[in-house]
Amino acid sequence: MCSGGCAKCLGIALIPLAILCVLANILLFFPGGKVASQNSNISDEVWYFGGILGSGVLMIFPALVFLGLKNNDCCGCCGNESCGKRFAMFSSILFAAIGFVGAGYCFIISAVAINKGPKCYTGVLGGWQYPFTDGNYLSNTNLWNLCQQPTDIVPWNLTLFCLLLIMSGVQAVLCAIQAINGLIGTICGDCRCCGCCGGDGPV
Template sequence: MCTGKCSRVVGVGLWPLALTCIVCNLLLCFPDWDTQYVKGGGRLLTPEVLYLGGLVGGGAMILIPAIHIQATGRQGCCGNRCGMFLSILFALVGVAGSVYAVSISALGLVNGPLCQVRESNGSLGTWGQPFLSTHEELSKQSYLFNTSTWDTCVNPPGVVQFNVILFSLVLAAALLELLLCGVQVLNGLFGCLCGTCNKKQARDPKQTQY
């Protein structure tokens, strides 16, 4: 596969991954599909949601590079050695964005959601992150693998499952983005040295046979 075609594949592949990160980050703002948790500056939302790892890192910082990277695979102002060099810079921006998304989503999974817990006497307690300390105790099993502890969170209902699924989707999509952007860095380097090998699809009018 020539460098131009590789750029098209990378560019097209980044679009659905970026949209997945954006949609998942937006959905994380509405646990239990309720808008009340967004009010008050999102003080009742899991802190990692407000870091916008999926919206900014895996979303905006990937969509912009994807536009240029895809353009280098077509004939035109970007389908040349200079365009390939710029695609390396854009791909590095994508690498930074995907690394940010991976870091935030991983933290969201490790730290667990912000929720209202139930006290031992059965009454509703304060809001906090009850699973935050689990990663500090190496001998204690993570809540991710101990689903019996998920009932600790009472409000928002089902927030643990909600966060685990969506943060996992962001993490998976961001890892694929990181892989594709890394491929484009190497592809852009070869494109600078060897060209894009884009073939002209339109024939010269002067060569048209009558």
């Protein structure tokens, strides 16, 4: 497969993942599936916008660049033959790095949120707080009863942050693959030119 074709496949995979990450982050603003009475009652990690900014907005740019590389397989990039396929593949490495950083940001935020647990109403010490420490609630579901409100906040946050963790991890892997693919394309060139640009060899 040409390096541009491989990049296109990766771009196609990144777009739905980015959309799902944005949706998951938005759902976290509705603890337990309900509108929060106060913004301060929402877990801090939700406001870091890991899924919206990290795995969402920052991931769209690399995905679009990867998709565009297929159209530049042999005769330059953006319709400019002087640009060269190798330069286009090199630029994809930079965008892959941006995507990797965005996915890494979301991954770290999600991991911290899972370990910390959700903010909820416990009825003691002012009510709203983080009742769990060091992920102790993950192995002991009986502790979930400490959260009186919102209803089902623990499984809600845990499920959505786990989804963000998994999807951002997949995004990071895909961006890493494109970085390697882009490096190969930069050094070795892409597929055969199929007679364009005045040659039959690789660009």
